Amino acid sequence: MNENMWKPDRQAKTPIYRQIAGHMEGRIRSGEFPPGSVLPSERKLAAMLRVNRTTVIQAYEELRSLGLVERAVGSGTRVAGPAAGTVKTPNWRQYLESGTFLPNVPAMRRIRSELNVEAPVIDFASGELSADLFPNDIVRKLLQERPYSGYLGYDDPQGFRPLREALSRFLRRYLNVEASESSLIVTSGSQQSLFLITHCLLQPGDAVAVEDPSYCRSLSLFESAGLKVLRLRADRREGLDPDDIVALHRRHRLKMIFTNPNFQNPTGTVLSAERKRRLLDVAAEWGIPIVEDDPFSLTAFDGNVPPPLRSMDAGGQVLYIGSLSKIAASGLRIGWLAAPGSVVSRLADARRQMDFGLSTIPQWVAAEFLDSGEFDRHLRDLRLKLAYKLDSLRVALDAHLPGETEYRVPEGGLNLWVQWRRPIDDLRLFEQAVREGVVYVPGSVYGSDADCFRLCFARPRLDQIEEGVVRLSEALRKIAGPTPS
Numbered sequence: 290m291n292e293n294m295w296k297p298d299r300q301a302k303t304p305i306y307r308q309i310a311g312h313m314e315g316r317i318r319s320g321e322f323p324p325g326s327v328l329p330s331e332r333k334l335a336a337m338l339r340v341n342r343t344t345v346i347q348a349y350e351e352l353r354s355l356g357l358v359e360r361a362v363g364s365g366t367r368v369a370g371p372a373a374g375t376v377k378t379p380n381w382r383q384y385l386e387s388g389t390f391l392p393n394v395p396a397m398r399r400i401r402s403e404l405n406v407e408a409p410v411i412d413f414a415s416g417e418l419s420a421d422l423f424p425n426d427i428v429r430k431l432l433q434e435r436p437y438s439g440y441l442g443y444d445d446p447q448g449f450r451p452l453r454e455a456l457s458r459f460l461r462r463y464l465n466v467e468a469s470e471s472s473l474i475v476t477s478g479s480q481q482s483l484f485l486i487t488h489c490l491l492q493p494g495d496a497v498a499v500e501d502p503s504y505c506r507s508l509s510l511f512e513s514a515g516l517k518v519l520r521l522r523a524d525r526r527e528g529l530d531p532d533d534i535v536a537l538h539r540r541h542r543l544k545m546i547f548t549n550p551n552f553q554n555p556t557g558t559v560l561s562a563e564r565k566r567r568l569l570d571v572a573a574e575w576g577i578p579i580v581e582d583d584p585f586s587l588t589a590f591d592g593n594v595p596p597p598l599r600s601m602d603a604g605g606q607v608l609y610i611g612s613l614s615k616i617a618a619s620g621l622r623i624g625w626l627a628a629p630g631s632v633v634s635r636l637a638d639a640r641r642q643m644d645f646g647l648s649t650i651p652q653w654v655a656a657e658f659l660d661s662g663e664f665d666r667h668l669r670d671l672r673l674k675l676a677y678k679l680d681s682l683r684v685a686l687d688a689h690l691p692g693e694t695e696y697r698v699p700e701g702g703l704n705l706w707v708q709w710r711r712p713i714d715d716l717r718l719f720e721q722a723v724r725e726g727v728v729y730v731p732g733s734v735y736g737s738d739a740d741c742f743r744l745c746f747a748r749p750r751l752d753q754i755e756e757g758v759v760r761l762s763e764a765l766r767k768i769a770g771p772t773p774s
């Protein structure tokens with residue numbers, strides 16, 4: 290077999306770079322490339338296989354991480370190791386495929402790998418703030434004026450007590466959520482709250498309902514835990530219909546409902562107060578806990594924060610998850626979960642087994658930040674800047690993709706959910722967009738809406754937004770031709 294005959298299968302689920310790595314690994318193991326021999330250059334192999342050079346680089350990097358090749362600038366990629374047969378390299382591939390934790394969905398891995406290369410890609414894909422929106426000055430000032438001199442031993446796995454106290458005040462003041470410090474656990478972002486809930490409160494085979502489309506749909510986390518993930522259709526105007534839960538529960542005995550009711554990711558929808566009440570009633574009637582994932586409420590551009598479900602929950606059905614990632618800085622890795630005391634203890638115990646709890650220093654920074662007047666100023670400023678960025682994106686879409694897209698303008702959150710007006714092969718378009726130097730998240734990652742895509746307007750710098758849309762329109766023209774008149 291040689292490169293002239295073998296080509297990666299572009300329809301296959303396995304990413305192209307992995308197919309190439311697998312193919313080259315086979316040739317190395319078969320002895321076609323003995324130890325010390327030089328593999329084809331990145332450029333040559335890319336041309337032979339008709340793929341990007343970055344894809345070959347990824348494949349070679351994968352072989353390097355498996356210990357099969359050595360790479361050095363100037364001397365190319367060589368097959369590693371002494372003479373064949375003297376050392377038996379572990380079959381890392383077999384190990385990689387046997388862990389219980391599944392890899393992320395292919396499109397998300399592809400986005401990550403594009404963002405890791407040095408070429409400047411405009412990033413509408415990452416769901417986070419751009420670096421200029423992070424409160425760097427405030428954090429620097431806090432650290433300079435009040436150097437941390439607190440405890441540096443293993444902390445309470447439930448979280449740094451002063452932060453839990455600050456969070457309790459913060460939740461009451463900004464979100465009308467009552468949660469005592471003892472009912473809170475500080476986590477390494479909402480992601481860890483979801484992980485802990487999944488692994489401590491559910492079992493393989495349990496049925497859970499998630500919105501479709503939704504962030505949770507893209508989480509391999511649920512599948513790794515062996516959960517049966519059922520979709521709740523969320524329409525773009527009003528979000529999920531609580532009465533659909535009844536039908537789903539009758540058929541599947543739901544163990545939990547995961548929802549992001551305010552400025553939902555990806556649609557930006559806010560569940561109406563009426564639907565929120567109905568959702569709580571349905572959950573109460575059947576005794577099903579709701580996990581409310583609420584990272585975006587405080588981004589409400591006009592400051593009118595929609596009430597979280599948890600603020601309306603009289604029956605203790607809602608496990609409430611929040612985070613500083615979307616309103617301050619994702620790299621602080623500060624999230625929280627408000628839950629009944631027994632649930633908090635169970636999760637904190639798991640936490641102790643996993644990592645002995647978070648570092649106290651970022652928790653201390655977060656507590657100081659939340660309690661200072663600086664947080665209020667930061668939030669007001671952030672809302673204005675987010676609204677301005679969204680506006681710039683709308684102007685660019687209307688100017689450079691006229692007649693091609695449809696969208697509802699959200700009143701908060703970081704994302705614009707956009708629908709194509711004509712049929713588009715979403716994964717082909719995505720690949721072309723990568724070639725043009727722009728990334729976003731194709732709709733199919735979030736569920737069944739392959740005619741849609743998500744643009745995170747918060748992530749690119751303001752001065753990159755128009756250029757990003759120009760690149761996207763170029764990709765569309767190359768894949769689907771000019772806009773039909």
Ligand SMILES: Cc1ncc(COP(=O)(O)O)c(C=O)c1O
Pocket residue numbers: 416477478479480481504549554582584611612613614619623624
């Ligand atoms: C709805 C939703 N939940 C949770 C998360 C995870 O955020 P973090 O772990 O940074 O708090 C994200 C991140 O994109 C999100 O969009």
